[in-house]
Every structure is written in structure tokens, then in C-alpha cells.
Amino acid sequence: MRILILGAAGMVGRKLTERLLADKALGGKAITAVDAFDVVEPSFSDPIVTSSAGDIADKATVDALVAKRPDVIFHLASIVSGEAETDFDKGYRVNLDGMTHLLEAIRAGGDAYHPRLVFTSSIAVFGAPFEDAITDTFLSAPLTSYGTQKAICELLLSDYTRKGFLDGVAIRLPTVVVRPGKPNKAASGFFSGIIREPLAGQEAILPVGDDVMHWMASPAAAVGFLIHAATMDTEILGARRALTMPGIAVTVAEMIEALRQVAGDEAVALIRRERDPVIETIVSGWPRKFSADRAVEAGFIADADFVSIIRAHIADMAAEGTKN
Amino acid sequence: MRILILGAAGMVGRKLTERLLADKALGGKAITAVDAFDVVEPSFSDPIVTSSAGDIADKATVDALVAKRPDVIFHLASIVSGEAETDFDKGYRVNLDGMTHLLEAIRAGGDAYHPRLVFTSSIAVFGAPFEDAITDTFLSAPLTSYGTQKAICELLLSDYTRKGFLDGVAIRLPTVVVRPGKPNKAASGFFSGIIREPLAGQEAILPVGDDVMHWMASPAAAVGFLIHAATMDTEILGARRALTMPGIAVTVAEMIEALRQVAGDEAVALIRRERDPVIETIVSGWPRKFSADRAVEAGFIADADFVSIIRAHIADMAAEGTKN
Numbered sequence A, B: 001m002r003i004l005i006l007g008a009a010g011m012v013g014r015k016l017t018e019r020l021l022a023d024k025a026l027g028g029k030a031i032t033a034v035d036a037f038d039v040v041e042p043s044f045s046d047p048i049v050t051s052s053a054g055d056i057a058d059k060a061t062v063d064a065l066v067a068k069r070p071d072v073i074f075h076l077a078s079i080v081s082g083e084a085e086t087d088f089d090k091g092y093r094v095n096l097d098g099m100t101h102l103l104e105a106i107r108a109g110g111d112a113y114h115p116r117l118v119f120t121s122s123i124a125v126f127g128a129p130f131e132d133a134i135t136d137t138f139l140s141a142p143l144t145s146y147g148t149q150k151a152i153c154e155l156l157l158s159d160y161t162r163k164g165f166l167d168g169v170a171i172r173l174p175t176v177v178v179r180p181g182k183p184n185k186a187a188s189g190f191f192s193g194i195i196r197e198p199l200a201g202q203e204a205i206l207p208v209g210d211d212v213m214h215w216m217a218s219p220a221a222a223v224g225f226l227i228h229a230a231t232m233d234t235e236i237l238g239a240r241r242a243l244t245m246p247g248i249a250v251t252v253a254e255m256i257e258a259l260r261q262v263a264g265d266e267a268v269a270l271i272r273r274e275r276d277p278v279i280e281t282i283v284s285g286w287p288r289k290f291s292a293d294r295a296v297e298a299g300f301i302a303d304a305d306f307v308s309i310i311r312a313h314i315a316d317m318a319a320e321g322t323k324n
Helices: A011-023 A059-066 A081-086 A088-107 A145-162 A189-199 A219-231 A252-269 A277-284 A293-297 A306-323 B011-023 B059-066 B081-086 B088-107 B145-162 B189-199 B219-231 B252-268 B277-284 B293-297 B306-323
Strands: A002-006 A033-038 A049-053 A072-075 A116-122 A167-173 A204-206 A213-217 A242-244 A248-251 A271-273 B002-006 B033-038 B049-053 B072-075 B116-122 B167-173 B204-206 B213-217 B242-244 B248-251 B271-273
Touching (some): A072 A088, A072 A219, A081 A088, A088 A116, A088 A145, A116 A145, A116 A219, A145 A167, A145 B145, A189 A204, A189 A252, A189 A306, A213 A219, A213 A306, A219 A306, A248 A252, A248 A306, A252 A271, A252 A306, B002 B011, B002 B059, B011 B033, B011 B219, B059 B088, B072 B219, B081 B088, B088 B116, B145 B167, B145 B242, B167 B219, B189 B204, B189 B252, B213 B306, B242 B293, B248 B252, B248 B306, B252 B271, B252 B306
Parallel strands (some): A002 A033, A033 A049, A072 A116, A116 A167, A167 A242, B002 B033, B002 B072, B033 B049, B116 B167, B204 B271
Antiparallel strands (some): A213 A248, B213 B248
């Protein structure tokens, strides 16, 4: 089978591609070719991978990728929330027009072509005020252009699926922690930072109160969601093709206690509390907790607890160290 | 003030335009010009009206209409559910691209231009399975391309409003009854037909059971919703600019009893029961009842009861007879 991965150079896209190349199979079928695409050319050493770079807002680029008739398409390519908010046109071009080009390219394949399309949506499709635990029938009322674009993509995916043009599943990823790499400017960055930096012996700043709760999943769980979405029986989804993924709802206080359990008081001592009203305001508008019942029924599996998430990060770092 | 009405030749658009021309004012401000646009040229005799015909899927057409800087824009133009389902491309072109052109034309007006945009959405943004009475936080999971297009337009309207490009309100109209005119092939046509035809001394076919419940509003109530959406204080809506309008939830049995009360047993005897499994299946997927709390709090007013809806139709028919 042939697999197309849009956004293969991103953190989750790279991990997904590596997992597929390691498994060499998806849903019991051998993988014979992987097309890895991103705005910068992804780098994989496996001979079954063809890497390319380009702009998914360019119709001809997307047409050419889909012309190879991939059996499964993972669409993870998008610009992030902050950039979509500051560059309104670019956000709609990349995050919405890119999806439209993809859907139309698949539809142009005709009756004989009916691939599985796995789209990474986001819990940013939800906006405050919320229910206590957001259920699967809660409205999408995004408070960002990024969330709006993701919500529209979900609607299009469900409609193209209902019309029989493709077999789509949209998965709303929780915030992925622990993200590897350097601290970044994202408002959600501290969720990873207060674990990643202390584990590396460095100070981390906590800009919000200990009672802040958020919905999280590990990078490995995110890859697991993508694989399951690509291989599951989609009949049970009916016409509602967007699913909130099962994360774990954890408070900052619980994250810190998990860090203490795994790495001791010295690690926790590296967290410096320095409230940032701007970040506090942004975070207060984010969803805290979901009851992702449909996804759980459909076989998606959350992380066991936050200690497991930390341990998975430590194992990842060790593996990276071995590779480099 | 200048008003632009897209879809001014349709049933609700015509009634809205007539009401505005009769009032000669909107929200306490004198109306000096009305641009009435539709796919067929609307016909109004008032000298303040400029009528034109065209395709809202054509960007230049929409740009030219918005270039006149209307203070209030009513966007009622769309192809109907059945046509959007059979002609997939046309549905997206007219119902989605038309809206995109409109939003972009307004945004291109810059900081000094910030019109009120009233968009007629539909309860077709909802799809079964439903809650018993659908609340204002229930998800949009449409089961038609038409409903998908309306749901996407709502999301765009909210995002363009949130970004400060315009001041938008999307109103989800209930099924409008009693529609004047001849019976049509729409699956919902019988809701009007079982009242309209007997009142005109003609037989009407009832293709569903008496226990079918649906969410309805009179043409006059629909016009009232549009006027209120154009003049209300939108502050209370926050970022959620789409509102389910307050209809009345009525069963077919209750409709028939209201007809009996207004027009007697002879009228009711003209209703012939002839079940149609195709229509029954379609109707079973439609929402039955809503709790439109936000709209009621925002001052939108429903019809009093179904007897009032019938009486309003009789008065409309009498007025039409006088005019012609």
C-alpha cells in the first residue's frame, strides 16, 4: 500500500512516519511506498520514502501528490494557531484551501478511488464558555481563526465522506506533551517546558496557577490515534466523522507531583513561578476536560496517566541520544 | 441608510424588502436606498430600489454590490437543499463561495467600513441523532451539503466578526409555513400544503403520520427575525454569532386541529392521508424541537401559536388578492 503524509516534517508527522517505516505495515497490509511532504523537505533515510517540499495551498502541488493514488492519506499540515491569527490570509490559504484542494483532488479520482483520509483537527474548534467536561455533542464555537479553519475542515471532511468521495476521519488532538526541543513562544509551551527543562537540569518558568487544568496526550499516544484512525472500521462513526481524542485532564499541580515522583524534588525545584497575565488570559479560554466517549468506544486509547507521559518522554530522549 | 438585500426575489426576501419599503426606516434610521439583488431581477416599484440580477458565486458581481457601501446587508441568497444535494459543485459555489466573496468584499472595505451583515442560516445545520429539545450548545452535524454549507458560513461569519471586519448575525430559520404559491416537490412542502390547499378549497396530501413534530415560523415572524437581527445590540452575542430562531414545535395533529378551529371540518376533510416512505424517512432525520433560549433572551419573538400562523396566512392571501 501507498501512504501520503502531509506535514511529515512536523513533530507528530515525523514520529508517525518513523513508526510506519518501523512497522512496514498498516492495518495488516505491507507498506510499499511512503510520500512524505511538508513545507520543508522531510528527511528520512528509508528507500521506500519519497520526500518533497511545497505549498499545500497550491492546487497543482496537491493534485500531483494525490495523482499517485495513495491508499491512506494523513493530513497533518497546517500553520499554527498564533500565525493563523496574525496572518489571516495565510491561515485560510494553508489551513482551509489546502484541505479543499486535497478533498477535490481525491474526488477527481472518481468512483474507483476511495482512500482513507485522516485529518488532524484540534480541540481549538471549541471556545469558552464550556461545559465542565465537554461532551461529543458540544458545539464548535472557536475563538481563533485556526480553530475556525479546523472546524470548517471537519465539516467538509464529513460531507465529502457522506457523499462517498472518500472515507474520512478527523481526530481532535489534545495538547501534545512533552514536546521535545527548545522552549518556544507558544502560549501552551509551558505545559511541556515545566517537565522538559527540569528533566534536562534547566530552569523552567510556570506562568499560570497550579490549579490550571488542561487536556493532554503524549506524542506516542498522538501517533497511536493517527494509526488507529487509519485502520479502524469507520462504519460506527456514521456521518459524524470528527472525534475528540481521549486525552487526560491534568492540573499543573498534578503534573508537578508526577515530575516529583519520577525525578525528585531537585527537578521540581527548577520550576520558577512567574505569573504572566497575558498567558493566563489565553489559557483561561482553553478547554480543560472532555468526555471523549465516542473515541473511546471507537477504540482510541489515552495515556494511562501523567507519570507515563513523563516516562515516555525520558525514553524518547534516551533513544534520540543513542541515534545522534 | 443604504441597504443591500441578496436574494430579494425569494419568498422571504420579497416580504422583507416590502416591509422595509413600507417602514422606510430601519432601527430608527431613514432608508434612502435599497439594492435588491437576486439570480432573477427582483421587481419593486419604489424609486429608492435599484434592482439587479446576477450570480453571487461571481466575485466581481459581489464586489460591485458591496462597493456601494451598504450600512446593512441581508444575505438570503442560496440554492435550496435538494439542488445542493444533486449538484454538489453548484451548492458549494453559490452557498459557500458566494458568502466568501461577500465577507472578503466587506473586509476589503477597510477599517472605516463595518456593516451589519444578517445571514439566513437554517436548522439544516443540525443532523440526527438529536437531543429531545435541541439546545444552543448542540453541535452542528449536518446530513446534507446544504446544511454543511450553512454551518461553514456561520463559522466564517463569527470569525470575520471576531476579527472586527464586520458585525455579523446568522439566524437559523425554522421551516417557514404557510408558504404561499403552488405545491412544490420539496420534502417539507406538505407542512404548508395541508393548510394552504384546504383553505383554497383544494385537496392536500399528507405523506407522514400525525405524530410528526416540526419547528416552524410564519413568513411574518421570519421577516421580524431579520429586522431584529439587523437592529439589535450584538454585544450580548459575544463570539457566537449564530442563533437558532424561536419557532414553535407543532405536530401534524396539532396543525390539523388548528386548521379545524380556523376553517372547520370541511377544510380538514380535504386532507388525504397517503403515507410516502421516502418522505417519511427524510422527515425522520429532521430536528423536531429546540430550546432557542439565546435568541429569546436577545429579543427574537416567535409566533404565538399555530392558529396565529394560519390567520396570518389568510390575511396575507386577502392582501395579495387586493393588490392583484
